[in-house]
Amino acid sequence: MSDNRLKGAYGEKIAAEFLENKGLRIRHLNLRLGNDEVDIIAQDGDEWVFVEVKTRRADGEFRPEDDLTPKKLKSLFRAADRFIETNGLWDAVIRFDFVAVEVAENQTFVRHFVDAFRRDETLPLENSADIRRE
Numbered sequence: 790m791s792d793n794r795l796k797g798a799y800g801e802k803i804a805a806e807f808l809e810n811k812g813l814r815i816r817h818l819n820l821r822l823g824n825d826e827v828d829i830i831a832q833d834g835d836e837w838v839f840v841e842v843k844t845r846r847a848d849g850e851f852r853p854e855d856d857l858t859p860k861k862l863k864s865l866f867r868a869a870d871r872f873i874e875t876n877g878l879w880d881a882v883i884r885f886d887f888v889a890v891e892v893a894e895n896q897t898f899v900r901h902f903v904d905a906f907r908r909d910e911t912l913p914l915e916n917s918a919d920i921r922r923e
Contacts, residue, residue, distance in 0.1 A: 800844025800853075800890035801828050807888065807899045813838060822875070825868035829888075837883045839869045841905075844890040847898060853889035854902075866908055 805815050808831055817830040829840035841861065843853035862885075869883060887905035891898040 796844050796892070797842075799892070800888075801842045803844075803890050803897055803899060804840065804842040804888040804901075805829055807901065808838075808840070811901070820868070820872070822868040822871040825864045825871070827865060827868045827872065830872065833884075835882060837873075837878065837881050838886050839865060839872075839883065840886045840888055841865055842888045842890065844892065847891040847893035847896075853891060854887065857887070862906060 801818060805818060808829065809815055813831040813833045815829060815831050817827070820827050820830055827839050828842040829838075831838045831840060841857070843856045845851060845853045845856075865885065869885070873879065873881060873883070884904045885906050887902040889900040889902070891900075
């Protein structure tokens with residue numbers, strides 16, 4: 790497995806633990822739907838949450854959110870549509886979150902952006918909640 794895949798898998802594991810600690814129920818990790826994939830699908834009460842996770846080194850010059858592109862978001866939206874269709878969740882309340890994971894030598898930082906993007910907006914990334922892991 791490549792370093793990027795290992796880093797991504799680590800970030801997704803950390804993100805899932807973080808979300809569970811916030812009370813979300815993880816339903817799927819790395820779910821492939823056609824040509825698209827969702828990193829995490831969770832439930833927050835009655836709401837279905839589709840989560841994109843990006844992981845970077847904390848000492849890098851770019852932040853994890855710098856890797857988000859309109860193409861990636863379109864893929865996330867397509868995957869969510871397919872999941873909703875496949876599972877008959879037509880009336881479900883859904884949202885799209887983003888989790889940024891930054892890995893330093895002895896610590897990991899997690900930022901969770903709740904309701905981070907919508908189909909009619911371009912990457913607003915608001916409502917961040919920061920934590921530090923030792």
